[in-house]
Amino acid sequence: MNTKSLLLAAFVAAVGAVSGSAQVTSQNIVGYVRLSLAKGYNLIGNQLNNGNNAIGTVLNVPDGTAVYKFTGGKYVANAFVDGAWDAPAMTLAPGEGFFINVPAATTITLIGEVSLANSSALAAGYNLLSVPVPLAGGLADAAAGGLTAAEGDVVYQWTGSGFAAKEFVDGAWAPSAPTVKVGEGFFLKGTARTYARNFSVN
Protein backbone atom coordinates (compact mmCIF):
# COMPACT_ATOMS: atom_id res chain seq x y z
CA MET A 1 0.00 0.00 0.00
CA ASN A 2 1.69 3.17 -1.18
CA THR A 3 0.75 6.19 0.72
CA LYS A 4 1.05 9.85 0.09
CA SER A 5 -0.09 12.34 2.55
CA LEU A 6 -0.04 16.04 2.67
CA LEU A 7 -0.88 18.09 5.60
CA LEU A 8 -1.67 21.39 4.12
CA ALA A 9 -0.57 23.13 7.17
CA ALA A 10 -3.46 25.27 6.61
CA PHE A 11 -2.83 26.43 10.00
CA VAL A 12 -5.62 28.65 9.97
CA ALA A 13 -4.24 30.34 12.94
CA ALA A 14 -7.49 31.95 13.07
CA VAL A 15 -9.42 33.55 15.70
CA GLY A 16 -7.13 36.01 17.16
CA ALA A 17 -9.66 37.02 19.63
CA VAL A 18 -7.95 39.59 21.65
CA SER A 19 -9.41 40.55 24.90
CA GLY A 20 -7.18 42.74 26.90
CA SER A 21 -3.88 40.85 27.00
CA ALA A 22 -5.48 37.42 26.42
CA GLN A 23 -5.23 35.91 22.95
CA VAL A 24 -6.95 32.68 21.89
CA THR A 25 -5.67 30.89 18.85
CA SER A 26 -7.19 27.86 17.18
CA GLN A 27 -5.23 25.66 14.84
CA ASN A 28 -6.90 23.72 12.09
CA ILE A 29 -4.76 21.33 10.13
CA VAL A 30 -6.45 20.10 7.02
CA GLY A 31 -5.13 17.92 4.27
CA TYR A 32 -5.48 14.60 2.55
CA VAL A 33 -4.16 11.06 2.59
CA ARG A 34 -3.95 9.13 -0.63
CA LEU A 35 -3.91 5.36 -0.39
CA SER A 36 -3.22 2.87 -3.15
CA LEU A 37 -5.34 -0.21 -2.60
CA ALA A 38 -4.57 -3.62 -4.04
CA LYS A 39 -7.34 -5.73 -5.50
CA GLY A 40 -8.93 -7.68 -2.68
CA TYR A 41 -8.60 -7.03 1.01
CA ASN A 42 -6.71 -4.05 2.45
CA LEU A 43 -6.58 -3.10 6.12
CA ILE A 44 -6.70 0.67 6.46
CA GLY A 45 -8.01 3.48 8.62
CA ASN A 46 -9.38 6.95 8.09
CA GLN A 47 -7.10 9.38 9.92
CA LEU A 48 -8.79 12.64 9.04
CA ASN A 49 -12.00 14.00 10.47
CA ASN A 50 -14.37 15.29 7.78
CA GLY A 51 -17.21 16.18 10.10
CA ASN A 52 -19.73 13.35 10.27
CA ASN A 53 -17.32 10.74 8.83
CA ALA A 54 -20.22 8.94 7.14
CA ILE A 55 -18.89 6.22 4.90
CA GLY A 56 -20.25 7.84 1.76
CA THR A 57 -18.42 11.08 2.52
CA VAL A 58 -15.15 9.38 3.50
CA LEU A 59 -14.76 6.86 0.70
CA ASN A 60 -15.02 7.28 -3.04
CA VAL A 61 -14.72 3.73 -4.27
CA PRO A 62 -15.72 1.58 -7.25
CA ASP A 63 -18.97 -0.35 -7.32
CA GLY A 64 -18.61 -3.75 -5.73
CA THR A 65 -16.44 -2.51 -2.87
CA ALA A 66 -17.12 -3.87 0.63
CA VAL A 67 -16.03 -2.56 4.01
CA TYR A 68 -15.71 -4.66 7.15
CA LYS A 69 -15.56 -3.17 10.63
CA PHE A 70 -14.97 -5.26 13.72
CA THR A 71 -17.19 -4.64 16.71
CA GLY A 72 -17.88 -6.75 19.75
CA GLY A 73 -15.83 -9.65 18.45
CA LYS A 74 -17.66 -9.82 15.13
CA TYR A 75 -17.44 -8.28 11.72
CA VAL A 76 -20.01 -5.88 10.33
CA ALA A 77 -20.10 -5.59 6.55
CA ASN A 78 -21.19 -2.77 4.28
CA ALA A 79 -21.12 -2.96 0.49
CA PHE A 80 -21.21 -0.28 -2.20
CA VAL A 81 -23.49 -1.81 -4.82
CA ASP A 82 -25.41 -0.18 -7.63
CA GLY A 83 -24.12 3.23 -6.57
CA ALA A 84 -25.16 3.16 -2.92
CA TRP A 85 -23.91 1.87 0.41
CA ASP A 86 -26.00 -0.82 2.06
CA ALA A 87 -25.64 1.00 5.38
CA PRO A 88 -25.01 4.69 4.58
CA ALA A 89 -25.09 5.66 8.27
CA MET A 90 -21.93 3.68 9.00
CA THR A 91 -19.11 5.96 10.11
CA LEU A 92 -15.36 5.64 9.63
CA ALA A 93 -13.94 7.86 12.34
CA PRO A 94 -10.26 8.58 12.98
CA GLY A 95 -8.82 5.79 15.11
CA GLU A 96 -11.00 3.06 13.64
CA GLY A 97 -9.49 0.45 11.38
CA PHE A 98 -11.41 -1.45 8.74
CA PHE A 99 -10.95 -3.95 5.95
CA ILE A 100 -11.82 -2.72 2.49
CA ASN A 101 -12.26 -5.22 -0.34
CA VAL A 102 -12.01 -3.60 -3.74
CA PRO A 103 -12.83 -5.37 -7.02
CA ALA A 104 -9.77 -3.90 -8.73
CA ALA A 105 -6.69 -1.99 -7.68
CA THR A 106 -7.58 1.62 -7.05
CA THR A 107 -6.48 4.77 -5.27
CA ILE A 108 -8.60 6.55 -2.72
CA THR A 109 -8.15 9.99 -1.22
CA LEU A 110 -9.23 10.71 2.31
CA ILE A 111 -9.81 14.36 3.07
CA GLY A 112 -10.37 16.17 6.33
CA GLU A 113 -8.92 17.76 9.38
CA VAL A 114 -6.39 16.30 11.77
CA SER A 115 -8.14 15.44 14.98
CA LEU A 116 -6.11 16.91 17.82
CA ALA A 117 -7.64 15.14 20.81
CA ASN A 118 -8.29 11.44 20.39
CA SER A 119 -9.29 8.80 22.87
CA SER A 120 -10.52 5.29 22.14
CA ALA A 121 -11.90 2.81 24.65
CA LEU A 122 -10.26 -0.54 23.93
CA ALA A 123 -12.22 -3.68 24.69
CA ALA A 124 -10.55 -6.71 26.20
CA GLY A 125 -9.54 -8.95 23.33
CA TYR A 126 -9.39 -7.87 19.72
CA ASN A 127 -9.76 -4.26 18.58
CA LEU A 128 -9.53 -3.08 14.98
CA LEU A 129 -7.75 0.26 15.06
CA SER A 130 -5.70 2.80 13.23
CA VAL A 131 -3.53 5.54 14.61
CA PRO A 132 -6.01 8.44 14.76
CA VAL A 133 -3.60 10.91 13.15
CA PRO A 134 -1.76 10.54 9.83
CA LEU A 135 1.66 9.74 11.17
CA ALA A 136 3.99 6.88 10.25
CA GLY A 137 6.48 5.23 12.54
CA GLY A 138 6.62 3.09 15.62
CA LEU A 139 3.19 2.22 16.91
CA ALA A 140 4.40 2.63 20.48
CA ASP A 141 6.51 5.71 19.80
CA ALA A 142 5.19 8.86 21.39
CA ALA A 143 5.94 10.80 18.22
CA ALA A 144 4.08 8.38 15.99
CA GLY A 145 1.47 5.87 17.11
CA GLY A 146 1.58 6.90 20.74
CA LEU A 147 0.25 3.56 21.97
CA THR A 148 1.22 2.69 25.51
CA ALA A 149 1.95 -1.00 25.25
CA ALA A 150 0.71 -3.33 27.97
CA GLU A 151 2.14 -6.68 28.89
CA GLY A 152 0.66 -9.37 26.67
CA ASP A 153 -0.39 -7.05 23.86
CA VAL A 154 -0.35 -8.58 20.40
CA VAL A 155 -0.48 -6.45 17.26
CA TYR A 156 -1.66 -8.11 14.03
CA GLN A 157 -0.77 -6.39 10.79
CA TRP A 158 -2.22 -7.39 7.43
CA THR A 159 0.25 -8.69 4.86
CA GLY A 160 -2.19 -8.93 1.98
CA SER A 161 -2.96 -12.59 2.55
CA GLY A 162 -2.61 -13.09 6.29
CA PHE A 163 -1.45 -11.46 9.48
CA ALA A 164 2.00 -10.81 10.89
CA ALA A 165 1.93 -10.83 14.69
CA LYS A 166 4.12 -8.95 17.12
CA GLU A 167 3.70 -9.25 20.85
CA PHE A 168 4.76 -7.29 23.88
CA VAL A 169 6.14 -9.73 26.44
CA ASP A 170 8.42 -9.10 29.38
CA GLY A 171 8.54 -5.44 28.52
CA ALA A 172 9.72 -5.80 24.94
CA TRP A 173 8.26 -6.32 21.50
CA ALA A 174 9.00 -9.60 19.74
CA PRO A 175 10.11 -10.31 17.14
CA SER A 176 10.32 -6.53 16.62
CA ALA A 177 8.44 -3.38 17.48
CA PRO A 178 5.49 -2.79 15.16
CA THR A 179 5.66 0.16 12.82
CA VAL A 180 2.71 1.55 10.91
CA LYS A 181 2.30 3.46 7.69
CA VAL A 182 0.01 6.39 7.17
CA GLY A 183 -3.48 5.05 6.65
CA GLU A 184 -2.74 1.58 7.94
CA GLY A 185 -5.15 -0.35 10.12
CA PHE A 186 -4.19 -3.09 12.57
CA PHE A 187 -5.63 -5.41 15.18
CA LEU A 188 -4.60 -4.98 18.80
CA LYS A 189 -5.31 -7.84 21.18
CA GLY A 190 -4.95 -6.78 24.76
CA THR A 191 -6.62 -5.69 27.95
CA ALA A 192 -9.42 -3.18 28.24
CA ARG A 193 -8.05 0.33 28.55
CA THR A 194 -7.96 3.68 26.81
CA TYR A 195 -5.82 4.51 23.80
CA ALA A 196 -5.25 8.25 23.78
CA ARG A 197 -3.30 9.91 21.01
CA ASN A 198 -3.38 13.66 21.11
CA PHE A 199 -1.69 15.80 18.52
CA SER A 200 -0.12 19.19 18.83
CA VAL A 201 1.49 21.30 16.16
CA ASN A 202 4.22 22.03 18.62
Next chain:
Amino acid sequence: MNKFAYLVVASALAVSAFGQGQIDLNNRGLALVNDAAGKPLTGTTFVAQVWYGASASTLTSSFAPSPFRASTTTYPGSWNPAAAGGPGALGTLTGFAGGSTVTLQVRVWDSSVAGVGAAQALTKAAGTGLSETFTYAIPADPLAIPGGMGGLKSFNLAAAGGPVVPEPTTIALGALGAAALLLRRRK
Protein backbone atom coordinates in the same frame (compact mmCIF):
# COMPACT_ATOMS: atom_id res chain seq x y z
CA MET B 1 8.78 -24.21 19.62
CA ASN B 2 10.35 -20.97 20.68
CA LYS B 3 8.50 -17.69 20.79
CA PHE B 4 9.84 -16.41 17.51
CA ALA B 5 8.89 -19.58 15.67
CA TYR B 6 5.43 -19.32 17.13
CA LEU B 7 5.07 -15.80 15.83
CA VAL B 8 6.24 -16.84 12.40
CA VAL B 9 3.61 -19.55 12.35
CA ALA B 10 1.01 -17.11 13.56
CA SER B 11 1.90 -14.65 10.88
CA ALA B 12 1.60 -17.32 8.24
CA LEU B 13 -2.02 -17.93 9.12
CA ALA B 14 -4.01 -17.11 6.05
CA VAL B 15 -6.83 -15.04 7.25
CA SER B 16 -10.03 -15.95 5.74
CA ALA B 17 -11.36 -14.03 8.60
CA PHE B 18 -12.52 -14.13 12.14
CA GLY B 19 -14.69 -17.09 12.95
CA GLN B 20 -17.30 -16.62 15.65
CA GLY B 21 -19.61 -18.76 13.53
CA GLN B 22 -20.22 -15.91 11.10
CA ILE B 23 -21.14 -16.32 7.45
CA ASP B 24 -21.24 -13.90 4.54
CA LEU B 25 -24.70 -14.40 3.05
CA ASN B 26 -23.93 -12.64 -0.23
CA ASN B 27 -23.65 -14.51 -3.53
CA ARG B 28 -22.62 -11.33 -5.36
CA GLY B 29 -19.61 -12.15 -7.49
CA LEU B 30 -20.13 -15.88 -6.97
CA ALA B 31 -22.57 -18.43 -8.39
CA LEU B 32 -25.84 -16.96 -9.67
CA VAL B 33 -29.50 -17.81 -9.58
CA ASN B 34 -31.16 -17.85 -13.00
CA ASP B 35 -34.76 -17.79 -14.08
CA ALA B 36 -36.23 -20.82 -15.83
CA ALA B 37 -34.83 -19.61 -19.14
CA GLY B 38 -31.32 -19.34 -17.76
CA LYS B 39 -31.21 -15.57 -17.44
CA PRO B 40 -29.77 -14.19 -14.17
CA LEU B 41 -32.69 -13.50 -11.88
CA THR B 42 -33.71 -9.98 -10.86
CA GLY B 43 -36.79 -8.55 -9.20
CA THR B 44 -37.27 -7.60 -5.60
CA THR B 45 -40.27 -9.86 -5.10
CA PHE B 46 -38.01 -12.88 -5.50
CA VAL B 47 -36.29 -13.94 -2.30
CA ALA B 48 -33.51 -16.35 -1.40
CA GLN B 49 -33.33 -18.08 1.94
CA VAL B 50 -30.21 -19.78 3.23
CA TRP B 51 -30.83 -22.95 5.24
CA TYR B 52 -28.16 -24.67 7.29
CA GLY B 53 -27.45 -27.64 9.47
CA ALA B 54 -24.88 -30.24 10.37
CA SER B 55 -25.66 -32.35 7.29
CA ALA B 56 -27.84 -32.36 4.19
CA SER B 57 -30.53 -34.23 6.08
CA THR B 58 -30.66 -31.77 8.98
CA LEU B 59 -31.12 -28.40 7.32
CA THR B 60 -33.44 -27.11 10.00
CA SER B 61 -32.12 -23.60 10.64
CA SER B 62 -32.42 -20.63 8.32
CA PHE B 63 -31.86 -16.92 7.96
CA ALA B 64 -34.51 -14.38 7.01
CA PRO B 65 -35.14 -14.36 3.25
CA SER B 66 -33.13 -11.87 1.19
CA PRO B 67 -34.72 -10.07 -1.74
CA PHE B 68 -33.10 -10.18 -5.14
CA ARG B 69 -31.91 -6.93 -6.69
CA ALA B 70 -33.86 -4.62 -8.99
CA SER B 71 -33.72 -5.14 -12.74
CA THR B 72 -31.33 -2.20 -13.09
CA THR B 73 -28.65 -3.84 -10.97
CA THR B 74 -25.08 -4.38 -12.01
CA TYR B 75 -25.27 -7.75 -10.33
CA PRO B 76 -28.19 -9.74 -11.76
CA GLY B 77 -28.60 -13.20 -10.31
CA SER B 78 -27.62 -12.09 -6.82
CA TRP B 79 -29.74 -11.50 -3.77
CA ASN B 80 -29.17 -8.70 -1.26
CA PRO B 81 -29.07 -9.80 2.38
CA ALA B 82 -28.42 -6.21 3.47
CA ALA B 83 -31.73 -4.99 2.05
CA ALA B 84 -34.58 -3.97 4.33
CA GLY B 85 -36.10 -7.06 5.90
CA GLY B 86 -33.10 -9.20 5.04
CA PRO B 87 -30.82 -10.92 7.53
CA GLY B 88 -27.87 -8.56 7.00
CA ALA B 89 -24.75 -9.23 5.00
CA LEU B 90 -23.12 -11.25 7.76
CA GLY B 91 -25.09 -13.77 9.76
CA THR B 92 -24.29 -15.86 12.80
CA LEU B 93 -24.55 -19.61 12.43
CA THR B 94 -26.22 -20.58 15.67
CA GLY B 95 -24.70 -23.71 17.11
CA PHE B 96 -21.63 -23.67 14.88
CA ALA B 97 -18.35 -22.43 16.27
CA GLY B 98 -15.27 -21.38 14.40
CA GLY B 99 -13.44 -24.39 13.02
CA SER B 100 -16.57 -26.42 12.34
CA THR B 101 -18.23 -27.16 9.02
CA VAL B 102 -21.82 -26.37 8.19
CA THR B 103 -23.98 -27.67 5.32
CA LEU B 104 -25.97 -25.07 3.39
CA GLN B 105 -28.75 -24.90 0.84
CA VAL B 106 -30.47 -21.96 -0.84
CA ARG B 107 -34.19 -21.87 -1.55
CA VAL B 108 -35.69 -19.26 -3.89
CA TRP B 109 -39.26 -18.27 -4.54
CA ASP B 110 -41.44 -15.36 -5.58
CA SER B 111 -42.82 -13.77 -2.43
CA SER B 112 -45.60 -12.08 -4.39
CA VAL B 113 -47.22 -15.44 -5.14
CA ALA B 114 -49.58 -16.44 -2.38
CA GLY B 115 -48.98 -19.78 -0.78
CA VAL B 116 -45.46 -20.15 -2.14
CA GLY B 117 -42.48 -20.31 0.20
CA ALA B 118 -39.50 -22.34 1.27
CA ALA B 119 -41.54 -25.54 1.49
CA GLN B 120 -42.58 -25.27 -2.16
CA ALA B 121 -39.01 -24.50 -3.16
CA LEU B 122 -37.91 -27.68 -1.43
CA THR B 123 -40.27 -29.67 -3.69
CA LYS B 124 -38.96 -27.80 -6.75
CA ALA B 125 -42.38 -26.41 -7.55
CA ALA B 126 -42.66 -24.37 -10.73
CA GLY B 127 -41.22 -20.87 -10.34
CA THR B 128 -39.11 -21.77 -7.32
CA GLY B 129 -35.46 -22.69 -7.04
CA LEU B 130 -33.42 -25.08 -4.95
CA SER B 131 -29.64 -25.22 -4.86
CA GLU B 132 -27.58 -28.31 -4.35
CA THR B 133 -26.34 -28.62 -0.80
CA PHE B 134 -22.83 -27.39 -0.18
CA THR B 135 -20.55 -26.93 2.78
CA TYR B 136 -18.76 -24.02 4.42
CA ALA B 137 -15.82 -24.47 6.76
CA ILE B 138 -16.06 -21.73 9.36
CA PRO B 139 -12.60 -20.27 9.95
CA ALA B 140 -11.11 -21.11 13.31
CA ASP B 141 -9.13 -17.87 13.21
CA PRO B 142 -11.23 -15.22 14.96
CA LEU B 143 -9.73 -12.50 12.75
CA ALA B 144 -10.72 -14.14 9.49
CA ILE B 145 -13.31 -12.34 7.39
CA PRO B 146 -16.26 -14.69 6.91
CA GLY B 147 -16.96 -16.44 3.63
CA GLY B 148 -19.94 -18.65 2.97
CA MET B 149 -21.35 -18.91 -0.53
CA GLY B 150 -18.13 -19.99 -2.19
CA GLY B 151 -19.43 -23.54 -2.60
CA LEU B 152 -22.75 -22.54 -4.12
CA LYS B 153 -23.36 -23.73 -7.69
CA SER B 154 -25.52 -21.71 -10.06
CA PHE B 155 -29.04 -23.01 -10.49
CA ASN B 156 -32.25 -22.17 -12.35
CA LEU B 157 -35.81 -21.74 -11.20
CA ALA B 158 -38.05 -24.66 -12.10
CA ALA B 159 -39.99 -24.02 -15.28
CA ALA B 160 -43.76 -23.75 -15.21
CA GLY B 161 -45.21 -26.83 -16.82
CA GLY B 162 -41.89 -28.54 -16.39
CA PRO B 163 -41.49 -32.18 -15.57
CA VAL B 164 -44.95 -33.49 -14.67
CA VAL B 165 -45.22 -36.51 -12.45
CA PRO B 166 -48.45 -38.39 -13.30
CA GLU B 167 -50.68 -39.36 -10.46
CA PRO B 168 -51.25 -43.08 -9.80
CA THR B 169 -54.81 -42.96 -11.10
CA THR B 170 -53.58 -41.44 -14.34
CA ILE B 171 -51.03 -44.21 -14.70
CA ALA B 172 -53.70 -46.84 -14.03
CA LEU B 173 -56.04 -45.39 -16.62
CA GLY B 174 -53.26 -45.30 -19.15
CA ALA B 175 -52.42 -48.94 -18.49
CA LEU B 176 -56.04 -49.93 -18.89
CA GLY B 177 -56.27 -48.10 -22.17
CA ALA B 178 -53.13 -49.76 -23.49
CA ALA B 179 -54.41 -53.16 -22.43
CA ALA B 180 -57.72 -52.52 -24.19
CA LEU B 181 -55.89 -51.55 -27.37
CA LEU B 182 -53.82 -54.71 -27.28
CA LEU B 183 -56.91 -56.86 -26.76
CA ARG B 184 -58.70 -55.18 -29.66
CA ARG B 185 -55.74 -55.81 -32.01
CA ARG B 186 -55.67 -59.51 -31.09
CA LYS B 187 -59.33 -59.83 -31.92
